[in-house]
Amino acid sequence: MLVTIIGAGMMGRGIGTRVVAGGNEVELLDADVEKARVLASELAGQGAGGATGGTGGRVGGDVVVFALPYGAVVEAARQYGEQLAGKVVVDIANPVDFETMDALVTPPDSSSAEELAKAVPERTPVVKAFNTTFANTLVDGEVDGQRLDVLIAGDDDQAKNAVGRLVEAGGLRAIDVGPLRRARQLEQLGFLHISLQHRLDWGFRSAVKFLR
Numbered sequence: 772m773l774v775t776i777i778g779a780g781m782m783g784r785g786i787g788t789r790v791v792a793g794g795n796e797v798e799l800l801d802a803d804v805e806k807a808r809v810l811a812s813e814l815a816g817q818g819a820g821g822a823t824g825g826t827g828g829r830v831g832g833d834v835v836v837f838a839l840p841y842g843a844v845v846e847a848a849r850q851y852g853e854q855l856a857g858k859v860v861v862d863i864a865n866p867v868d869f870e871t872m873d874a875l876v877t878p879p880d881s882s883s884a885e886e887l888a889k890a891v892p893e894r895t896p897v898v899k900a901f902n903t904t905f906a907n908t909l910v911d912g913e914v915d916g917q918r919l920d921v922l923i924a925g926d927d928d929q930a931k932n933a934v935g936r937l938v939e940a941g942g943l944r945a946i947d948v949g950p951l952r953r954a955r956q957l958e959q960l961g962f963l964h965i966s967l968q969h970r971l972d973w974g975f976r977s978a979v980k981f982l983r
């Protein structure tokens with residue numbers, strides 16, 4: 772499967788690492804084409820899957836991950852517009868107010884994922900995933916010998932299954948947590964996880980994990 776990742780930053784690297792480790796292909800798009808190409812060539816040398824990098828002209832993937840700051844996601848979705856139709860769109864954002872570090876910037880009755888769902892073409896499923904896994908831990912694929920849990924929310928089962936297969940192929944555990952509105956809880960959980968990093972001096976190396 773070809774996965775387009777828009778944004779060649781830390782999460783572009785983390786998710787891209789797991790995608791190629793699972794034998795799938797990555798297309799990295801970034802306004803800074805050199806940045807996208809450098810990361811793509813690093814990823815291509817790491818896993819069984821290939822990687823290419825370029826600017827945001829054309830979206831080739833069946834799955835499209837928006838690895839951008841929350842403030843840029845809706846605008847980017849509108850920019851890509853009809854190119855997204857029928858693809859699986861993945862929202863990974865933690866829409867934290869980084870000025871106050873005390874709240875989310877999304878409306879209380881919504882989430883980043885639901886706001887993105889309003890911006891994509893009709894019949895384009897949006898899936899929430901990866902917002903509770905830090906970029907460095909995705910590169911490693913594990914924390915303390917435990918594979919990472921990737922919590923997945925969405926209203927379209929086929930779309931969630933497609934993301935779940937990518938997650939599992941990359942050596943992580945996919946957990947379907949329910950409909951897209953569960954993204955509200957996932958984003959609050961992501962916020963809590965971020966807020967603990969300085970308090971407990973964890974250095975963004977911790978993981979949210981369910982055990983039984």
Ligand SMILES: NC(=O)c1ccc[n+]([C@@H]2O[C@H](COP(=O)([O-])OP(=O)(O)OC[C@H]3O[C@@H](n4cnc5c(N)ncnc54)[C@H](OP(=O)(O)O)[C@@H]3O)[C@@H](O)[C@H]2O)c1
Nearest residue numbers: 778779780781782838839840841843863864865902905906
């Ligand atoms: N980092 C984590 O551990 C982590 C974990 C879970 C979820 N997330 C979420 O993942 C998303 C990406 O985070 P990140 O840590 O990967 O950020 P990042 O390292 O800053 O990467 C973001 C990328 O998006 C580009 N970008 C920034 N503003 C843009 C705009 N207005 N339009 C187009 N491209 C833009 C950046 O380019 P420039 O560098 O040129 O600005 C950069 O290449 C965020 O929504 C974050 O909440 C992050």
